[in-house]
Amino acid sequence: MDRREFLLGSALAALPAFAKSGAPYGSPESHAGRIRIAHLTDPQFGFDWTPQDNEAKYAADLARFESAVARVNDIKPDLVLITGDMTHKAEDLARDWPRLLGMFKVPVVVAPGNHDMGQMVSKENRDRYLSVFGSDYQSLDVKGWRVIVGNTQFWYKTELVDEQLKYEEWLKAELEKAKLYGGRVILAGHIPPFAHAFDEGNSYENYPKEGREARLLAYRNAGVKFYICGHTHRMSMHGYKDLVILNAETTSLNFDRRPFGFRLFDAVDECDWSYKFVNV
Ligand SMILES: [Fe+2]
Numbered sequence: 521m522d523r524r525e526f527l528l529g530s531a532l533a534a535l536p537a538f539a540k541s542g543a544p545y546g547s548p549e550s551h552a553g554r555i556r557i558a559h560l561t562d563p564q565f566g567f568d569w570t571p572q573d574n575e576a577k578y579a580a581d582l583a584r585f586e587s588a589v590a591r592v593n594d595i596k597p598d599l600v601l602i603t604g605d606m607t608h609k610a611e612d613l614a615r616d617w618p619r620l621l622g623m624f625k626v627p628v629v630v631a632p633g634n635h636d637m638g639q640m641v642s643k644e645n646r647d648r649y650l651s652v653f654g655s656d657y658q659s660l661d662v663k664g665w666r667v668i669v670g671n672t673q674f675w676y677k678t679e680l681v682d683e684q685l686k687y688e689e690w691l692k693a694e695l696e697k698a699k700l701y702g703g704r705v706i707l708a709g710h711i712p713p714f715a716h717a718f719d720e721g722n723s724y725e726n727y728p729k730e731g732r733e734a735r736l737l738a739y740r741n742a743g744v745k746f747y748i749c750g751h752t753h754r755m756s757m758h759g760y761k762d763l764v765i766l767n768a769e770t771t772s773l774n775f776d777r778r779p780f781g782f783r784l785f786d787a788v789d790e791c792d793w794s795y796k797f798v799n800v
Pocket of ligand 1: 633634635710
């Protein structure tokens with residue numbers, strides 16, 4: 521076991537709610553309310569350290585994502601969740617995504633990332649995003665679970681202040697409704713509430729510290745048990761009290777040197793769940 525595996529193992533051991541796996545794929549065993557979500561994140565076509573290689577990298581990232589789509593279609597989850605940064609440059613969003621969305625044989629929902637909306641959310645970027653993906657926040661019922669998919673860029677700078685307020689109101693109402701689901705609630709967004717510790721300072725990788733803990737408490741009060749996210753390009757499993765925060769491998773660039781791929785989240789309830797790696 522190398523140091524990286526050891527550290528990951530320690531992190532998993534420290535998680536209070538990390539639990540036994542569900543039934544293997546294709547098993548005849550079925551649970552009422554069992555949900556399986558393929559979690560893909562940060563496809564970010566064209567993300568490279570060397571700008572001159574963007575086009576070649578775009579093609580490689582795209583090909584890898586197409587392989588991921590084929591794996592997802594084989595697995596047949598209940599839902600595909602892609603947690604943002606769909607392309608490296610927002611202008612490229614409409615280039616391949618309409619075609620790619622049509623390749624999935626299961627329902628797909630997308631949470632927008634900073635590369636999609638911009639560090640300063642603009643009308644131009646948001647309109648482009650909406651024209652490709654339909655909506656930038658939504659909620660849905662899947663197998664008795666409430667899945668709330670948010671636009672975390674509204675926590676940061678935006679030209680669209682009215683839209684930001686509308687989003688805050690919507691999320692508040694959604695969390696209120698979610699209380700009826702008795703803890704079968706999954707929240708998804710591009711940015712994680714925190715990257716390492718809930719009280720860490722502001723950085724590129726987390727929610728603004730001001731209001732962060734209040735948001736986490738509001739999630740827990742609504743019965744949210746899982747927060748599924750991306751952005752850091754590192755696989756991680758964190759906990760805030762009984763809220764589990766999951767971040768998957770990408771298909772573009774993994775800063776923790778994990779292999780390319782995605783995760784299959786499989787849950788019966790808050791105690792019986794798994795988050796398995798699928799290599800691409
Ligand atoms: Fe990001």
